[in-house]
Amino acid sequence: MSHSETPRYEREAPKYTFKKPMAAEAGASVERSCTDKGCLPIFILFWVGLVVLTGFAHKQGNIDRLIHGYDYLGNTCGKGTPEGLGGTPADNDALATWKERRHLAFPFNYNSEKTSFNTEDAIKLGVCVKSCPEINEEVQ
Secondary structure (H helix, E strand, O other), X not given: OOOOOOOHHHOOOOXXXXXXXXXXXXXXXXXXXXOOOOHHHHHHHHHHHHHHXXXXXXXXXXXXXXXXXXXXXXXXXXXXXXXXXXXXXXXXXXXXXXXXXXXXXXXXXXXXXXXXXXXXXXXXXXXXXXXXXXXOOOOO
């Protein structure tokens, strides 16, 4: 039986000898050094800037406005006391209802036939609601 007729699983694996090349033979310089020394200060400045920006955002920002949104009067949905509520008993009931209004809805109809859509006007229409309205449902 010749080599070509011998089944693959019975053939003997070829013998290879590996020689580890010297650095100069492989084309690499024997004297190695860091090549990105100029990038390290830029990288460190980036991280320092990121930490400063994060601290400023934490101190000056309001994460609730991102999570819950805010209505057309600037009140954060479901948080704080909305504009115009005083200390009367009726206001206390309204405040209890306000705390349940944690979602933001934009009660405007989209007309697909109209080619332009003004997003700045749409943002001014935000209303805080208890749950997201269904299609064609009146927002209260």
